[in-house]
Amino acid sequence: MTEELQGARITQVEKLIRPHVRTTPIVRLDGADFGLPSFPLTLKLELLQHAGSFKTRGAFTNLLTRKVPSVGVAAASGGNHGAAVAYAAHKLGIPAKIFVPSISSPAKVQRIRDYGADLVVGGDRYADALAACEAYIAQSGALSVHAFDQVETLLGQATLGLELQEQAPDVNTVLSGVGGGGLLGGILAWYAGRVKVVGVEPDGAPTLAKALEAGKPVDAEMGSIAADSLAPRRVGELMFPLARKYGSGVRLVTDDEIRQAQRALWKVLRIVAEPGGATAFGAILSGRYQPEPGEHVAVVVSGGNTTAVDFDR
Incomplete structure (x- = not known):
């Protein structure tokens, strides 16, 4: 891991971007709230960013x-x-040109236009x-502002890990979606092995799973309802050593299982998560990840960013 992705640099970046980003809330729950066996469960609501x-x-x-x-x-x-780039550029008075594929959800396309x-x-x-x-x-x-395979991108996403540790220091396991691995890589860089960090992917877009099998980033399938956020061609080169090490x-x-996670988040918390945003929770709800005794x-x-709810009805 480069010095650029170590804790001291992440802390510096967090102070730099703090005036521009939200400290997103956590919600403390129990597995029983979702019909699961009882265990302490914390949700980091980054969809409110x-x-x-x-x-x-x-x-x-x-x-x-x-x-x-x-x-x-x-x-x-x-x-x-x-x-996100369109929003940041708008706030800082910088011109931005954004390229998206046709599978990008209307909600995301509209947000880019709005900014x-x-x-x-x-x-x-995405490719x-x-x-x-x-x-x-x-x-x-x-x-070029790369979505995941850029040191500065990883540093920024790592601030979520720092923030989560401050909010919930008793957490000893973190689940995150993967995609290109910017968020997971950032979380891994921050915790650096101090807690258990698990990636979650759609089975139709197993970028990190394929890379771990091959020992290096390789092309993977790109089919899933979460394809507009969790289906690049392959996982990032910068995050992969972090995934192997930590x-x-x-x-x-x-x-x-992703759809069931979306429904459960809405039913219990009235949270509307997009498919990619709910994927990590899908591993808990489905039992694909089962906490051991003592895990928080x-x-x-x-x-x-989804159009799943129609308030005109």
Whole structure:
């Protein structure tokens, strides 16, 4: 692990971005609240972050710590990262061009437009948006803000781990969704083996599971209801050593289990989480992850950009 991803640097970044991001709340519960065996359960409600997801932490870290050219910044995204970069750029007065695939949810696309970014929708998957973004950066000289495989992005997401530790120091297990691994990698970097950290992925997009099997990041399937947030082609090169050194493996969940997690969060807490945001909780609800005696589990509910609720009905 590089010095840049160690605790002292994460603490510096947290102080830098603190005026720009929300300290998102936790909710202390019990497994029995969801019809499970009794165990202490804490939910970190990062879906209440500006722009609707944890991605805002990494976006501000990039824009505040790197030299931004006059042409501005560019980012490829399944949706949440694009919304976060668009939001941060809007707040800081920086031009932003965002590339998203056609599978990006309408809620995320609308958020990007609302923040005033120049939006390009094209291709079927995140990888297509990334290729178009990289071509634009090469032509324009815009600053690339990568969704997960960038030191500054990982540092920003790591501040969630710092914040969670301050809010719930008794937690000894953390579950997080994976995707490209920016959030999981950041959490791993912060805790650095002090607690158990488990990744959770859709079984249709097992980026980290495939990488751990192969011993390196490799291409994985990209099919899931969470594909607009948890289905890049492969997990990030920067987070993978962290996952091998500090991680406690991966649990895979089905699309049905993700939907059940969304419904349970709504039924018990009236929280509307997007599929990717509910994936980590799906591992708890389905029993794919079963806490051992003495475990206090924290689950990151990472995003809420969805049109699942229609208030006009």
